[in-house]
Each structure stands twice: as structure tokens, then as C-alpha cells.
Amino acid sequence: MRRLGLLVGLLITVTACGGAPQAQETTPRPTWAMAIHGGAGTIPRDIDPEVRDAYVAGMTKALHIGADKLAAGSTAVDAVEAVIVELEDNPLFNAGRGAVFTSDGRHELDAAIMDGRTRACGAVTGVTTVRHPILLARTLMERFPPVFMAGAGAEAIAAEAGLEQVPNTFFDTPKRRQQLDEFLKRRAATKGGGTVGAVAMDSAGNLAAATSTGGLTGKLPGRIGDSPVIGAGTFADNASCAVSGTGTGEQYIRHTVASSIAALVREGGMPLEAAAHHVIDDVLDPGDGGVIAVGHDGSVAMVFSTTGMYRGAADSSGRFEVKIWE
């Protein structure tokens, strides 16, 4: 950390506060930008091509929804919410329908959303009957306070707000059932996979981040991961960046991953990409996961230490890409 401090000192002299990497200074700053993820993990390169194409199609559809909204002048908060709603409905991903099972064969969903303009935020954990947990997080953000609610208390607010409620079995999918069966045979925790997230800068320059997940296959009921913990799996602050993480939640919590990246940008003057690499590569352990981030200058970072991360990025310059490996 001392070494990092010195490095940061040097970077300050080179790039000035909050500066973009010098290489980007000649590129026009995008008027809007977005990145999304569908989870990081051990994604074999010889994955069934049909499955691969389904993931790519799912990510592409979600990214189009967000990018179209931003291009039409939507706020960053509305754009990231729309992406997450789409991915929560896609059974391929571990959020909403398609969420993993807890050790007792149910689903407990976590989600968070944050507005970088005001740092307003909303987060929920242990949600079992709300079709779109991200909409409940948004409801808390708008109603502040409280901003962070668990279980039945959170669901009471969903009912009051008129959000769609479903039986817990609505979230069931055969693939996740099979993963639970395998987990129960091995009694070993599996790494997270399929958490979904989105970050955006809108045309007013405001940032937002959102994350939604079912957590870990076979997790203990009541376990809270990093996704709903502001500063761990989700964070947004106009002065620095918006971040959504996916990986070993406990590691993201203890290293306050999302807010640490923001602090390196804001306090340390580090370029966004370097800050994300520092936290993923040097602070976390290899294989812990990844992050997507968008900076206050519209720069995008997508960094992971797993074999792959379902991810996509788009901006006003015409960039539109969806990737798994590389």
C-alpha cells in the first residue's frame, strides 16, 4: 500500500486530479456510455456454441435496451434499471428468474441501485417474492430513508408500492436445480456466477450503477453478498465513477471493492482502468471475479481475474461490443 501511495503521488503529477489516461486525451469524450455484466467465473472456452450464442444474445439485447435509452436522453439511473429488469427476466442469468437456489432449495435475491449525482441509493437483501428486486431497490432509493432493507420488511414495501410479486418457485429453473443437487452432493461452496450489473454515464454527465443477484448456489439462508452492499458490489459517484462487481462476495465486502476503485480515481487521481486493475489484480485474490465501471469522463473499464466475464459496452461514438473471454 505504501508503494501504491508513491505510485499515486507520481500519477498525480503526471495526470492531475481525476484525469483520464493520456492516450485518451485525443479521443473525443463520449456524450453517454454504458457497460453491463452477466457474471464472471470459470467459463470454459469450449462452451456449447448454442449456449454461448444464447448468452451473447441475452447480453446484446440488454445492452441495446440501455444504449437506446441513453441515446434517447434517458437518465443513467433509468438506463441501468432497464438493463437489470431485462436481465432479471432472462433465465440464463443468476438474478430474478434463473436465480440460484439456497441450501434449503429456495431463492433469496439481493439488489442495489445508486445515483452518482446525489449518491442516493437503495438496496435489498433476502427478497423472495418480488419479481424484479432492482425495482424494489429503486423504490427504496426514491423513498429514502430507509435505503437498505432485508427480507419480509423489504417485501412489505414492495407490496405497498404495487411491485409485481410472485411465488418463490417463479424463480426456479432446471439448470439451477441441477447446480443445487451437485452442491448438496459435494457440500462445497461454489463461486458466484451470473450476477448481473450495469453502469452508465448519461448525456447530462450523471453516473449510475445497479447490480442484482441470487447469490451463491447452496448459500445459507440469510447470507448477504456484496451486490446490495453499497461500496462493495455497487457504487456510483459523479466525482469518480460508477462500479458494479461480480465474484466472491465476501472478498468484495472486506475490500470494499467498488468504493475502493472510486477512491483511487477520486483521491488518488488514478485513471479508471488502472484503478480497476489494481483492485482486481493486486487487492483481490486471483479468480475472485470482475468489475465493470464507467468514469466521469465516459471511459469504460471491464476487468476480471476469472477465465471469463459476460460483458458488454456501448457509447455515443458508436462502440457496441459484447464479449465473454479475451
Next chain:
Amino acid sequence: MRRLGLLVGLLITVTACGGAPQAQETTPRPTWAMAIHGGAGTIPRDIDPEVRDAYVAGMTKALHIGADKLAAGSTAVDAVEAVIVELEDNPLFNAGRGAVFTSDGRHELDAAIMDGRTRACGAVTGVTTVRHPILLARTLMERFPPVFMAGAGAEAIAAEAGLEQVPNTFFDTPKRRQQLDEFLKRRAATKGGGTVGAVAMDSAGNLAAATSTGGLTGKLPGRIGDSPVIGAGTFADNASCAVSGTGTGEQYIRHTVASSIAALVREGGMPLEAAAHHVIDDVLDPGDGGVIAVGHDGSVAMVFSTTGMYRGAADSSGRFEVKIWE
């Protein structure tokens, strides 16, 4: 934030990374140090002298317990845990016995503990039957993962670990019942008051932080405050500082108060006291609350924007003080 970045840049040139304020360079670095709090809020200066003396006696007893442990070579983690156990048992404070009531007349307790040496942490929320929530947080920290658990799932671990369980009415006190009655008449949220916290540097130079609370009088069941959110109300990292906060939890969550102070010290090279003042005075709103913090050099900061904060500090140089106002 830009202005702060420039200020931080200047500080780096003057004090070097993570440096203590220059005025302290002549003072010998203490071999151990501790600070504790019993909540920040509107504490009238004309408080009944008997009540004042009871608070001072409670803080003094808890501080002695922690200081004696540190002087005897205990770890920072053991010292902060022992302080919190004592304060959870003291019905004057809003943690354990004496915790405030939720809107439905029960108690839901939150707690967290963090080891700055490893950044291992444990946190619980919505605990209703565990006499010492801090011991359950410690259990999670030792058993990692999971590190953050809610409600019945957390209590199942308490039962398995053999922690003392009590009926929820064990936490009742007449004063808190009266505060709930007043809340229900007014239907207005009250500010937090009486949350307890402790931070320490032990003789091996390791830091730790711990916080425990009943939250807000009349809080919605399921509401999670900042105390159990690592980086918001509780944080410890040997490279910077250990922090415990008390105040308007939602504000502490969105501004990631504890980890922001640590980031200003670690990435920004700001002295601990200045970092705490920046976050409490410039980032939070007036009256939001306070923090206690101990730096990696054994320096102590106790900063608040309320009329008072029950607090105390002790170190190996013989310092031992308990204060409410000033």
C-alpha cells in the same frame, strides 16, 4: 471534490504517504491506543447530572476493560469485542440490552467487527434473540465465509456456535418503550442515538473496529443501518485506520463514511484527524453524527457534528479520558 484532490496533492508533498500530522512527529508513538463511543446526538448540556454520571461511568468502565486488555498484550480484535460486550450489557446504550424498539415493538440488532490486519470481517443484521450480537459477528469473521448474515439465518449460526440466546423481550427497557410511544404518536423518524463502537491499535500494531446497535426508534422491521455495513459504519485496515461511526445510518451508507476516511488516509496521505473532519464536516450534513478512529500510528480522532458524542480514548502514554461535549 476537485478542490480536495488538489489539497490532497499538496498534503502528499508535505507529509508523504500516510504520514501523521507534523505536530505529532515529536510525540512518541503510543504502543497501543483505543477509542470508544456510545452514540452521537442531541445531548442537552443541562442533562440530569445523575444521568450524565451514569453515562460517564458506563463509558469509563468499558474503556477500562479495553485499555486493560491492550496494556496486557491482547489483540485489537479481542479488545474491541470486550468493550462492545460490556456496552451491549449496559441498558443505557442502544445496543444489546437497552436497544431501541422497532415500529412493531420488537428489537432488531445489527453489529459488525473487522480485523485490520487481514481485513477479515463479520456482520449481522436483524438479530432478535442473540444476547451479544458482536459475538455473532465475531463468529462469522472466524468462520468466513459467509461474513454478513441477516435474521433467522444469522440466529441459526448463533445457536450452532452455542452463543447465549434470549427472548426478544430481554432487550426491553422502560426508557426505550417510552421513546417508541413518543415515536408512534409523532410518526416521525428519530435520529440514531446510543449506538456503541470501539476502535483499537494493539501492541503488535494491528487495528480493529467494532460497532453494535439497535438502530432507530420506530424503524421499519428489516431496516439495515450503517453499523453492519463494512465501509459505512465499521471499517479497519492496518494500512490506514480503524473507524466506527454513529449517526444517520442512511447517510453513512451512501457516503461510505468509514472506508472514505480510510481512503483519504491511505490513498490521499491525509492525516487521520483531517480525514475524519473532512467526511463529517464537508461530506455529511450538519448533525448527521460522528466517528471514532485510530490510525496506524496510534493517533486517535473523535469527530462529530452533533451537540455531543459519548466517547472515550486511552493509550499507552497514560491518556485516559471520557467526554460528552466540547
